[in-house]
Amino acid sequence: MVMSYLKKLYAFIIFFFLYAPIMVLIVFSFNESKSRGSWDGFTLKWYIELFQDRQIMSALYNTIVIAILSSTIATAIGTAAAIGIHNMKQFKRSMVMNLTYLPVLNPDIVTGISLMLLFIFLKIRLGFLTLLLAHITFNIPYVIISVLPKLKQLNKHIYEAALDLGASPSYALRKVIIPEIMPGIITGFLLAFTLSLDDFVISFFTTGSGVSNLSITIYSMARRGINPKINALSTIMFVTVLLLLIIVNKRMSKTNIIKE
Amino acid sequence: MKEGRISSPYIIWMTIFIVFPILLILFFGITIRTDEGFKLSLENFQRFFEPIYLLVLWRSIRLAFISTVICLILGYPMAMILANKDLKMKNTLVLLFVIPMWMNFLLRTYAWMTLLERGGIINSFLSLLRIPPINLLYTEEAVILGMVYNFLPFMVLPIYSVLIKIDKSLLEAAEDLGADSYTVLRKVIFPLSIPGVISGITMVFMPAVTTFVISRLLGGGQFTLIGNLIEQQFLFVGDWNFGSAISIVMIILILISMGFMSKYEKENEGAGLW
Numbered sequence: 273m274v275m276s277y278l279k280k281l282y283a284f285i286i287f288f289f290l291y292a293p294i295m296v297l298i299v300f301s302f303n304e305s306k307s308r309g310s311w312d313g314f315t316l317k318w319y320i321e322l323f324q325d326r327q328i329m330s331a332l333y334n335t336i337v338i339a340i341l342s343s344t345i346a347t348a349i350g351t352a353a354a355i356g357i358h359n360m361k362q363f364k365r366s367m368v369m370n371l372t373y374l375p376v377l378n379p380d381i382v383t384g385i386s387l388m389l390l391f392i393f394l395k396i397r398l399g400f401l402t403l404l405l406a407h408i409t410f411n412i413p414y415v416i417i418s419v420l421p422k423l424k425q426l427n428k429h430i431y432e433a434a435l436d437l438g439a440s441p442s443y444a445l446r447k448v449i450i451p452e453i454m455p456g457i458i459t460g461f462l463l464a465f466t467l468s469l470d471d472f473v474i475s476f477f478t479t480g481s482g483v484s485n486l487s488i489t490i491y492s493m494a495r496r497g498i499n500p501k502i503n504a505l506s507t508i509m510f511v512t513v514l515l516l517l518i519i520v521n522k523r524m525s526k527t528n529i530i531k532e
Numbered sequence: 533m534k535e536g537r538i539s540s541p542y543i544i545w546m547t548i549f550i551v552f553p554i555l556l557i558l559f560f561g562i563t564i565r566t567d568e569g570f571k572l573s574l575e576n577f578q579r580f581f582e583p584i585y586l587l588v589l590w591r592s593i594r595l596a597f598i599s600t601v602i603c604l605i606l607g608y609p610m611a612m613i614l615a616n617k618d619l620k621m622k623n624t625l626v627l628l629f630v631i632p633m634w635m636n637f638l639l640r641t642y643a644w645m646t647l648l649e650r651g652g653i654i655n656s657f658l659s660l661l662r663i664p665p666i667n668l669l670y671t672e673e674a675v676i677l678g679m680v681y682n683f684l685p686f687m688v689l690p691i692y693s694v695l696i697k698i699d700k701s702l703l704e705a706a707e708d709l710g711a712d713s714y715t716v717l718r719k720v721i722f723p724l725s726i727p728g729v730i731s732g733i734t735m736v737f738m739p740a741v742t743t744f745v746i747s748r749l750l751g752g753g754q755f756t757l758i759g760n761l762i763e764q765q766f767l768f769v770g771d772w773n774f775g776s777a778i779s780i781v782m783i784i785l786i787l788i789s790m791g792f793m794s795k796y797e798k799e800n801e802g803a804g805l806w
Binding site for chain 1: 537538539543549550551552553556560609610613614616627628631632634635636637638639640642643644645646647653681684738742749762763766767772776783786790
């Protein structure tokens with residue numbers, strides 16, 4: 273009995289530790305006073321200021337555009353690569369897979385500066401394009417890692433059966449292979465999309481003056497000290513993530529019920 | 533299916549954007565810039581072995597190690613509680629544990645800035661108790677706190693996923709054979725959960741030892757870590773050669789800690805990444 277209370281208390285303390293900072297952030301986004309120590313009354317002015325802030329709005333736009341573009345391109349290249357890797361001979365496959373794991377295992381800061389060196393070496397001006405190229409680069413491995421297990425589960429013979437029945441290789445690929453591995457492709461796409469939205473370190477080194485995403489903007493604002501606009505921004509981001517997770521969970525449990 | 537053609541865009545892409553940049557770092561790391569161009573030299577690595585830089589390396593390893601230990605001590609009981617099969621609303625609790633991870637890493641770190649600063653919540657609470665304000669932000673403890681807060685889920689989730697797979701009849705067998713609950717924990721549960729503990733340790737230690745954001749925001753630039761050193765060399769000093777050499781040191785550090793993990797995994801399951 274005592275044990276079970278202790279367990280509950282322990283779990284409560286850990287959850288408190290995880291959530292208290294986020295809750296404080298949210299509560300103080302509605303605080304009239306700029307200081308964090310005292311509560312001076314309810315206000316929405318930080319939200320209004322947030323939406324009037326040109327810099328933050330353009331960062332938001334960049335973040336979303338880069339996330340959509342980079343995850344789409346990475347999904348296309350990554351899916352094709354996974355199909356190719358799956359059919360490679362043992363030696364070549366392990367070579368290519370080691371290469372694929374490199375950006376996953378390398379510290380982000382090393383990936384970031386190595387790409388920065390490359391862009392400077394190739395004399396590409398750091399900005400939107402380099403940011404996009406960097407995001408595609410670190411997204412592709414995650415797509416491959418999500419798609420490969422689905423290919424392994426795939427029955428080899430259905431592709432051959434399609435060819436025997438007169439399908440051309442590309443037709444069989446489109447109509448047989450791709451639909452079969454679709455769940456892996458979607459997982460890879462979503463993973464790439466989220467990683468791109470959230471990335472800070474690699475973006476920080478591969479972007480130039482004038483172009484920034486939300487993470488970079490938050491970093492440069494936070495470095496200068498406390499700013500209530502960041503609180504408003506984090507509240508919006510937290511609520512968005514929460515809603516997305518709830519929707520995804522609901523969808524998943526619905527499909528589970530239908531399957532059962 | 534012709535593998536050659538379908539994966540060639542990827543091979544070309546990765547050669548340009550992954551292999552070539554790494555070679556650039558290697559090149560810069562083992563050369564120095566002279567008036568006549570680049571000269572092969574190990575001077576950058578020699579420079580790294582000067583006391584100030586070794587201190588930075590030592591500090592990075594020490595802070596990451598302390599954070600990892602704290603995460604393990606705090607995280608293991610939590611993983612056990614979450615893995616308890618009788619727990620009501622278990623899935624909801626696990627989900628609740630994961631949600632903070634979905635919040636932007638910078639915002640989670642920023643949240644602690646607002647709590648710890650001189651005019652922040654903790655200090656105004658202390659002043660209610662008539663305790664004079666203390667410096668909480670920009671201390672070494674703040675950096676460790678930030679690491680523990682950000683990486684705790686990386687410790688709990690691997691341990692949790694190993695614990696839920698443990699066959700319950702093993703625990704019952706141990707109890708039938710006369711073991712008390714402490715002995716069961718020490719002799720059965722803990723040894724079986726070692727793979728989860730090892731991957732938890734690596735997943736906390738690696739991001740902690742390479743971070744430059746937490747030390748910059750919560751340490752205020754006084755606690756230079758190896759990540760901050762790399763950032764400074766590239767963005768402010770402009771010494772790419774020395775910066776590349778430090779990056780190579782960091783890669784070696786990561787390889788060593790991964791070597792530990794894969795060695796362990798091989799002994800246990802015979803399956804690893806390498």
